[in-house]
Amino acid sequence: MSTKVDFVINHHPEVTRIAVLEDGRLMELIVEMAEEKRIVGNIYLSRVNAVLPGMQAAFVDIGLERSAFLHVSDVREGFSDSLAFARSLVEGKPMKCRDTTGPIEKALNKGDQVLVQVTKEPIGTKGARVTTRLSIAGRYVVSMPGDPVAGVSRKVHDKQERSRLRDIIEDVRSEGYGIIARTAGMGQSEDNFKADVDQIVKRWMEIGQATLKAKPPVLLHQEHDVITVTMRDLVTADVNSVVTDSRSVATQIGKYLKSVAPDLAGRVKVYRGKTPIFDHFGVEDEIAGIMRREVHLKCGGSLVIDHTEALVAIDVNTKRFVGRKSQENTILKTNMEAAKEVARQLRLRDLGGIIVIDFIDMDNPEHKEKVLNCLRSELGRDRSPTKTCQLSPLGLVEMTRKRVRPSLIQSMSSPCPHCGGYGRVHSPISVMTRIERFLERAANDRQHRNLVVSMNPVVARYLQENEGHRLEYLARRGDRIRANIHEDPRLTESEFRVFSLDTHEEITERYDSNKVDSTGSPGV
Numbered sequence: 001m002s003t004k005v006d007f008v009i010n011h012h013p014e015v016t017r018i019a020v021l022e023d024g025r026l027m028e029l030i031v032e033m034a035e036e037k038r039i040v041g042n043i044y045l046s047r048v049n050a051v052l053p054g055m056q057a058a059f060v061d062i063g064l065e066r067s068a069f070l071h072v073s074d075v076r077e078g079f080s081d082s083l084a085f086a087r088s089l090v091e092g093k094p095m096k097c098r099d100t101t102g103p104i105e106k107a108l109n110k111g112d113q114v115l116v117q118v119t120k121e122p123i124g125t126k127g128a129r130v131t132t133r134l135s136i137a138g139r140y141v142v143s144m145p146g147d148p149v150a151g152v153s154r155k156v157h158d159k160q161e162r163s164r165l166r167d168i169i170e171d172v173r174s175e176g177y178g179i180i181a182r183t184a185g186m187g188q189s190e191d192n193f194k195a196d197v198d199q200i201v202k203r204w205m206e207i208g209q210a211t212l213k214a215k216p217p218v219l220l221h222q223e224h225d226v227i228t229v230t231m232r233d234l235v236t237a238d239v240n241s242v243v244t245d246s247r248s249v250a251t252q253i254g255k256y257l258k259s260v261a262p263d264l265a266g267r268v269k270v271y272r273g274k275t276p277i278f279d280h281f282g283v284e285d286e287i288a289g290i291m292r293r294e295v296h297l298k299c300g301g302s303l304v305i306d307h308t309e310a311l312v313a314i315d316v317n318t319k320r321f322v323g324r325k326s327q328e329n330t331i332l333k334t335n336m337e338a339a340k341e342v343a344r345q346l347r348l349r350d351l352g353g354i355i356v357i358d359f360i361d362m363d364n365p366e367h368k369e370k371v372l373n374c375l376r377s378e379l380g381r382d383r384s385p386t387k388t389c390q391l392s393p394l395g396l397v398e399m400t401r402k403r404v405r406p407s408l409i410q411s412m413s414s415p416c417p418h419c420g421g422y423g424r425v426h427s428p429i430s431v432m433t434r435i436e437r438f439l440e441r442a443a444n445d446r447q448h449r450n451l452v453v454s455m456n457p458v459v460a461r462y463l464q465e466n467e468g469h470r471l472e473y474l475a476r477r478g479d480r481i482r483a484n485i486h487e488d489p490r491l492t493e494s495e496f497r498v499f500s501l502d503t504h505e506e507i508t509e510r511y512d513s514n515k516v517d518s519t520g521s522p523g524v
Contacts, residue, residue, distance in 0.1 A: 048113075094204070387400045
């Protein structure tokens with residue numbers, strides 16, 4: 001039975017949210033902030049800022065705050081002469097380009113003008129990643145100037161359809177252009193492919209003309225907005241509906257679909273209900289779960305998803321699920337359900353990079369293979385490329401998922417101002433020992449005798465417990481000093497501030513060597 005796919009679009013002047021529902025369940029959420037337009041797919045005429053032989057990479061200026069990263073594996077011979085390549089585009093016969101075989105210092109020099117395309121958004125402190133392997137995606141094909149490739153998307157599995165599409169692209173391809181048939185082209189006529197190719201070739205000529213007149217850094221080609229890209233890349237003949245709460249968005253989508261897939265234009269609807277559109281379709285509750293660390297499984301088990309600098313770790317737990325028969329079957333059922341949910345969460349949260357999944361240990365080799373096959377099958381529905389390794393003896397699965405932009409959690413949240421993103425704050429006893437060391441240092445300095453120590457009420461209550469014994473102990477540690485406790489709810493549980501009544505000044509930083517650092521992370 002085929003999957004029922006619906007698109008629900010919530011449009012706001014500040015943010016556009018697109019929910020992809022499969023059989024009524026949220027599988028993907030695409031979010032674009034008005035102030036943070038996506039740049040993946042944009043083509044720039046860049047200038048090389050630096051060539052680094054030790055990294056076999058170059059940093060190029062594309063006009064953004066941070067330079068973009070260009071690795072030698074993404075450099076093609078011929079692109080360092082951007083003007084010659086641009087002239088070949090204008091003439092309609094792109095220069096043939098081969099992968100660079102030598103070191104990057106022989107392919108590029110500082111100051112070179114290079115045509116590049118963004119493949120990864122800037123993430124954290126890293127700039128965008130770019131390539132000289134240029135491409136423009138149409139509705140049915142991807143076109144690549146100077147590339148000899150001619151193929152069909154790997155997601156087209158039917159052998160007869162693959163053969164038909166291969167024949168079509170050989171007939172419609174333009175000289176000097178590589179071409180790949182997209183999944184949206186399944187069942188489409190040769191005329192539709194030809195029209196798509198002609199339109200893209202015309203665009204390449206425009207880019208060539210603009211390059212000849214431009215001075216780097218400059219944007220030459222901008223990818224479509226998030227709504228048009230979603231319609232182009234994800235909406236296929238089997239889509240059930242596209243529903244939006246914005247008349248202007250509905251008009252935009254209808255106009256686009258009429259030009260590329262007229263039979264789908266009638267499936268665009270405007271939501272007129274009084275309840276917010278995401279509430280009506282049950283999407284808002286699902287979005288709330290994206291921010292949670294723990295994901296509950298129907299069987300009673302759970303996933304715990306943790307983000308680190310290097311990877312995403314996912315732990316599978318049986319939790320309250322004890323099963324009805326053997327322990328082996330309980331573990332298998334939990335792991336099977338977890339494999340499906342892991343694949344969904346990767347798409348839903350748009351997690352990328354290295355991902356390590358800690359399944360519950362299984363002794364039965366057949367069960368291990370069954371879980372791994374289930375995971376791979378579910379990942380096959382993901383449009384982002386993934387690679388999955390075998391289960392290790394410890395029950396770990398290492399996998400990668402292509403990351404082109406920050407995860408949804410990074411986009412929808414910011415580091416906690418209290419812990420700096422560390423996820424934990426000092427315990428009251430830890431704060432107490434810091435105050436104790438502070439008082440000892442201040443006492444040794446002999447400049448201040450009367451102090452006021454401000455702290456979070458939680459820490460103050462901790463000091464006053466056990467009939468105030470902790471407070472008395474603290475006072476004794478600061479011999480020759482009188483310290484008064486003041487509760488300040490504006491302070492976090494990791495913070496305290498000390499004021500001298502003798503000099504009428506704050507002296508916190510003077511004696512607290514383990515103060516909260518500049519990132520917000522508490523000291524040890």
